[in-house]
Amino acid sequence: MPTTTLHRHRWAALAVLLTAEAMNLLDATIVQVAGPAIHAALGGPATAIPWFGAVYTLPFAVFLITGGRLGDLFGRARVFRIGVAGFVLASLACAVCGTTGLLIGARAVQGAAAALVIPQTIGLIRALFDGDELAKAMGSIGPVMGLSAVTGPLLGGLLTHALSWRAVFLVNVPLGLAVLAAARLLREDRAATRPRLDLAGTALAVAGTALLVYPLIDPAGTNWWLLAAGAALLVTFGFHQRRSAAPLVEPSLFTHRGFPAALAGSLLFFGATTGLTQVVPMQLQLGLGADVRTAGLTLLPLSAGLAVSSWLAGTRLVPKYGPRVMFAGLALLTAGMLAAIAAGVHAYPWALAVCGLGMGTFTVPFFTAALHRVRPHETGSAAGLLNAVQQLGGTVGVALFGGLFLSSGTATAALGLGAALTVAAAVAVLPLSSRRGR
Template sequence: MAEDRAVSAGQRWVLVLASVGSFMVVLDLLAVATALTAIQRDLGASLADLEWTVNAYTLSFAVLLMTGAALGDRFGRRRLFAGGLALFSLASAACAVAPSAGALIAARTVQGVGAAVVMPLALGLLNATFPPHRRGWALGIYGGVTGLAALLGPVIGGVLTQALTWEWIFWLNVPIGLVAMPLVLARVKESFGAGAATDPPGLLLFSGAAVGLVWGLVRAEAAGWGSAEVVGALVGGVVFAGLFVLRQTRAATPMLPVRLFRSRAFAAGNAVIFLLNGSLTGAIFFIAQYLQVALGHDPLEAGLRLLPWGLAPFLIAPRAGALADRLGERPLVVAGLTSYSVGLAWLALVSTGDAPYLSLVGPMTLGGIGFALAIPAVTKAVVSTGAPGDIGKASGAFGTMRQLGAAFGIATLSAAFSASGTYATADSFTDGFRTAIAVAAGLTVAGVVFGAMIPKAHRRL
């Protein structure tokens, strides 16, 4: 038993380097949010430019996740992971030296491409390296580091923007990536997915589906849900998605084997992460603004006041992963999502235009405990479904659903906010904020339903 639980040097290197890759991607995603005002001032960016500073990254990230996973399976996960780190680092440097808003948006697009390679292959390497009975523990550590990035992102963004300049948010990635890349090549064992060929028609169809769906979601608030642009993009995305599924049933080497969906753990787990990440991303987006617009804090103060939200995942996620190994995934997913939804409902009730900060600590902490329990468990449920050769494909699908959920969550919560609030006054913003957070709680309750569908034990397909 002790030998079964021992971790080899090779496994430790994979865990550390996969976690570093995830840390870079998540830290950058959240740190940028606190620098948008400074970017607008220095580059003369319009509101649309600021939106695309975020959306360009989200779009390329979500669209290419499955492609990154498929290419890693074909050409080697280690090799592509190192290449993704290099691309992400170079794009970060390009963001830092961007002379205009257009150049920054272009560099952010390339940065999203790098992130789309790094994230699924970090997860693929991790799951290929650790056996099923230790996978939950490893995913817990990985999730804890990712939670630390979420915890520190707004704080680091505020500190660097106020103490130095916004460019340092991007410069921070460069030395980390340049150190990590040769270590990956030297310390990580190469692994491949099942089959030796890719599916170019599948790649094109999936890319079309992802572009349509993400474009429609990120443009919904600005252009309107009923606009021809948004409706056309969403309908086109759905059509391409249907064609992609049809292609996967006939392809000799499918990007995403349809047999994976025969597993309730895979199907229900992907639905859970879609809803949970939608709720989580949208809630963080609005909580950070609530602390500034309604309660009057500056970016650094707002980042520091978000600490209870991220502290629980950092402390709990490693233990939650180990519990998933012992108890199974379903109890932790259901308990975690229930805790998170209660925390959000509590937050919606206590939020006012002059709410004392201490009244927010309890619901943020409860919410953090909830998703810290759920995320490692649902990750293990999804990626442990298939045979070892399918891990990359399962990881890519999981990452894609996570990013689509993020775009869906921000779009849905923004629509809920606009229906009952504005940015005109603290009270008006609070009205919209409470509605948006209530919708986030509702998305999580729907996630509980799907979480209950995850079987107590599931077999590989």
């Protein structure tokens, strides 16, 4: 194959991978604005609204690492295609569901399919590129992830207003089919040594996490004993990982102080920010009677602030000041949430813009510092675990913030919790700012 043609082939294959990644990550947030409209159409208890998002990110989070192992075993391009096909079918099922229960089930299948797709991206990019081209290709993942996360609620609002809530899911069908048609550009790749699947560890992680999240949806309920059961299963999972001959994560990741700090910071930060983008549309639509387009557009200043601050942090602030920039970002995020509490809903546009500025200012130095001391053989496990904890944080945030709003009828308690989580995140990531922790 001529060099020019090979070059175009590789970048076209990268576009296929990034489209699939954007499609899967976008669905983690796209129903946050559409949720009340879905509930109005399908009926059922109001507590189902947070589940429309949480039931997607929960299997997405807990199956991410297992999805990576399946790619090692059976070939990353093959598992990628299976995941995309499953995602398309689940999206179609979501679009035609006639009851809340069926939609929640189809969303869970969507999340599990996404967990097959996302872990293959890095391995397939490494199989396509090397040298300087590899660095450029890998550098494209971060902006795609960030853009997908922040445009989800806006796109969900606009599609629901212009067409129907079903369009939120139907948009995945032509995109997914195009990805499948172009997946022939991908080069098959698998691990040099075949790892074993830790099915027991996966089952413990799934059950423990589900039991932790379920009571958070309805904080006024009587199911708090499930929290203890979930915590016990996750502790058992930890002991199992230490004894397992084929653990889901590299145990050596926890021997240096910085990585556990990064996991704690990721859980707290993404719990606060994903919960924020859940509770604002709920308050506007359920509390104030705003339409779905207004709810989506209200989040636009947050998206704009995140885009501007991500660019500024990556090009100017982090090269000059290093990981200390994280704390400026968390301070801005806290200030934006407190301003929203103090000034009320009329201050949301500028308060959310401040929150967006804080989010972008934090995430760029955070991910750089989180993986700074990770060794080459730990990279895949570290990236998978960090991504899984990010999705888990989002799941907890959606469940907890949505539950607080439904039980109190106001966003004040949820926003106060968000500010507290942000302060806790600042304490958690302190080791990342020191030379020793990094």
